[in-house]
Amino acid sequence: MSIKKLGPEELLALDKFSVDEGQPHILVDKAICASCTPQVCLVVCPARCYRLKDGAVNFEYAGCLECGTCRIMCTEKGVTQWNYPRATFGVTFRCS
Ligand code: SF4
Ligand code: SF4
Numbered sequence: 001m002s003i004k005k006l007g008p009e010e011l012l013a014l015d016k017f018s019v020d021e022g023q024p025h026i027l028v029d030k031a032i033c034a035s036c037t038p039q040v041c042l043v044v045c046p047a048r049c050y051r052l053k054d055g056a057v058n059f060e061y062a063g064c065l066e067c068g069t070c071r072i073m074c075t076e077k078g079v080t081q082w083n084y085p086r087a088t089f090g091v092t093f094r095c096s
Contacts, residue, residue: 012047012065019062020089026070027081028059036076044073065091 006014033039039057041050047063050070064085071082084090 008046014094015065016092016094017063018085018089018092020085023086024061025066025081025083025085025090026059026061026064026079028057029078029080030056032076032078032080033057033059036078038075040073040075041070041078044069 034056036057039050041057041059042052046067046069047065049060049062049064051058051060066084068082071079
C-alpha cells in the first residue's frame with residue numbers, strides 16, 4: 001500500500017473554517033500598514049491572510065489558522081487586536 005504525500009496547499013484545503021462574520025478576531029490598522037516598510041506579514045502568514053492589493057496590504061481573517069505568527073512578527077504594531085475566535089468559530093484542522 002502506498003501513502004500519498006500531500007503538499008501544503010492540499011493540507012490547508014482539508015481544514016474547515018467557521019467564520020464569525022462581522023466580528024474579526026484580528027484587527028489590523030490600515031494607516032500603520034500604509035507606512036510600513038518591512039511588511040513581514042506578507043511572508044510569514046502561512047495562510048496568506050495578508051496580501052498586496054492595489055499596492056496596499058490587505059488583511060482577510062476568514063482563512064486564519066490561529067498560529068499567532070503575525071502578532072509576534074509585526075514589529076510596527078499594525079496588528080492592534082489579536083484574539084482567538086469566539087467559541088464554535090475559527091479553524092478546525094483535519095488530517096487526510
Ligand atoms: S500588519 Fe504589521 S507587518 Fe503587516 S503591513 Fe501592517 S504594520 Fe506592516
Ligand atoms: S494568526 Fe497566523 S494564520 Fe492567522 S493571520 Fe496571523 S499569521 Fe496568518
